[in-house]
Amino acid sequence: MANIDMFRREAADLLGTRGFTFDPELVEPWLTDWRGRYTGKAVGLASPASTEEVARFVTLCAAHDVPIVPQGGNSGMSGGATPDESGASVVLSLRRMNSFREVNAAARQITCDAGVVLQTLHDTVEMEGLRFPLTLGGKGSATIGGLISTNAGGTQVLRHGTMRAQVLGIEAVLADGTIFSCLVPLKKDNRGFDLKQLLIGSEGTLGIVTAATLRLLPEIAERRVAWIGLSSISKARELLLHCEKMVGDALEAFEIIPAHCLDSVLAYLPEARSPLAGANAWHALVELVAGSGETDRLDQLAEDMLQSALERDLIEDAVISTSEAQAEAFWQLRDSISPAERAIGPAMQHDISVPVARMPEFVETASSRIEERFPGTRAIGFGHLGDGNIHFHVLAPPGAVRGEWERSDGKVISAYVHDLVTDFGGSISAEHGIGQMKRDELGRLGDPVALGLMRSVKQALDPRGILNPGKLVPLAPGGSRP
């Protein structure tokens, strides 16, 4: 980079005082990811107010060779929105771009800026009698642009797919400052390569998403949430197949929770209660939904499904929510697992997927091998069984020092987990992305042909490497810049 002062002056001229700052106090909150795992430095914080400002700012950065780290809600799980420690790059926040451009209730489509927060989107479309079928724990901070850039998942993927399935169109600023405008509300469009697919999940390394057109669904009229006690994770898999067969499209979510997680949550949330009286090795949280006028059918479906599961010896015990408050309470138990486990002590958390059919075998194999090989650890898996996606946590032995353990033993354990996942034909990142956290592991374990393709595409779309360098795309063999 030629001259930091000159770049800062030009950036401030371009974006104004609300749009650009290098005041350490204002910049600092955005230099650390929310989990506190990564901290970097930056030339400044840019907060453009429009797509045109983003485009002009990217052009400026390209001219000064200043790398750009795009940032949405700063609630990513893999350090993808945190700058490195060199201090050479600039953080580009999309948070000021938070307008809705068009709501088309009849077509069930909405177009909004990248900085719109997921919860705000939910609230807005609810007022139209519609819903956006993707949700996750960080909905109060996660932005649409960030969700698209990481192809976020959540608890409704089983029925509705990941963020990719919700995106009809995209607007993005490319590495040379041109605007790729593809907010096409067309259901079918076969005009060549589907370039928006390349931007979805590319974590800001190929372009900066500035707006999107998203699909919406009719509001759910009713839901029933069942909390089910199971004797093993194999039974959970059998129950899933049983559910899919019995209730079809009414199946909205299927999550599994081991006893350890429920116990941790009950200790963490003093007001919470176990839904079932007895103790069970595993639990499933199953949500069924129906449209208006189908309440009776929904009750019948839930009843029949559980009754036949009992008769087939798939489940030990079960309770169906009788009110929306109870349904919420069940979900709160599930959503509190991560903070509850964190409160216990240090842990290595792995967001992994394997073919659904092999999930029971994976969890049992991985848990016993790890606890044997790394004495004192405790390995647990919970989450989206229906998607073949488990959050596999390894808790440190008692007495381990937070911060130190993760960097030493924890790292060895993670490599071991990733090797095992790869042996099972799985993915080391199911829904959290690669960011800076898993880039080297992707380089170590990824298919060389796929990695070569990724580098070719990166080189073609960002030849100067100014878009989120150091993230996602593994270095080429020999360590040269991808």
Place this chain on the structure above:
Amino acid sequence: MANIDMFRREAADLLGTRGFTFDPELVEPWLTDWRGRYTGKAVGLASPASTEEVARFVTLCAAHDVPIVPQGGNSGMSGGATPDESGASVVLSLRRMNSFREVNAAARQITCDAGVVLQTLHDTVEMEGLRFPLTLGGKGSATIGGLISTNAGGTQVLRHGTMRAQVLGIEAVLADGTIFSCLVPLKKDNRGFDLKQLLIGSEGTLGIVTAATLRLLPEIAERRVAWIGLSSISKARELLLHCEKMVGDALEAFEIIPAHCLDSVLAYLPEARSPLAGANAWHALVELVAGSGETDRLDQLAEDMLQSALERDLIEDAVISTSEAQAEAFWQLRDSISPAERAIGPAMQHDISVPVARMPEFVETASSRIEERFPGTRAIGFGHLGDGNIHFHVLAPPGAVRGEWERSDGKVISAYVHDLVTDFGGSISAEHGIGQMKRDELGRLGDPVALGLMRSVKQALDPRGILNPGKLVPLAPGGSRP
């Protein structure tokens, strides 16, 4: 190219006599597209029997600089699988690769070679009590590889999406002969760019699809097909919204047919009968489906939906199929429109999409403007209203000479239609792809930023331009090779 004889010898050595021929009699059938619009020449016809043979053959072609034209069932609509007239390229048929690699009924996934024919796939998964939710007129010849390469649509897109939505994993041979193997049966996988998305719909210009893992759905237990008389296309759009609201996920297809098309079909199929007694300006074919045990609910849904549509004055008349034979008969009327219209005389056929809400306005505007501007022509639109995708045909004036008219007046009319579609924010290719037929029109009307991106990606993945040159990717301004 250095030496044709040497290339042919090496190709025959590599693939054997079943795998490579340049016997004109054997090659000729594959040098013309099935619509008879394009005819080319070729160095030979390669029919490898395995992915490894494809890879070695591509390597050979790259060494000799012989361009490759991949071909599946040769039933494409845009000339994408037909070689050019230079005779410099080789046709690579995937038809010998027609094995199923794995059927996993529990996971509802199937992995098969690219040359498997769609009808064979349907028959195979049906035996497992499952279905593949994409179908189209050419199902007896269209191959899985071709359907993926063109991101094919069909009559079930409304509910289940295009081919893209059915593909879980892909195996493909790249321009340098390496094998990109991504047949991952994972429901969630966020390890970097989703490269398979780039190959889907790329018409063989970025890689040659050799196999795929596809999602399957439970078999439909029951369906009801309603044939509905309407006074205008605007009413059809209102009826669609009404259906979406009333029957939700049970809505499987929503097609529209103008009186002219029905009359043509009734003249073309001597045994066919009009489903309704009176005459109607427009018709809608609406299919509702349900799983096992829901027959009564399905009948009730269909009855309620039509009753309330009548009360709201949306429809003129309607009949619901009372048997599978009658349902098939209704669909036969719809599926016979294309051949029936072709029998009348020359026509320019446009596979276009506009935002669903603007479709009635588009059809009315385009029809009246075209019939006024090009005296003697007749413009009609029919097809997938639910997807915003209409097949918009302009029939030649009486006496026009087939072949001549398409190349002169027809071409002017098509450009006019494409301009109008672009004005409406639509796409000049909704589901048939670009191929050689629409490449120049895409170059004329496409967004320059998107076209630039396409060329960059093409250059990155196929720097020597040996994969299906002259197809899909428009020339750069100035006419240089993309």
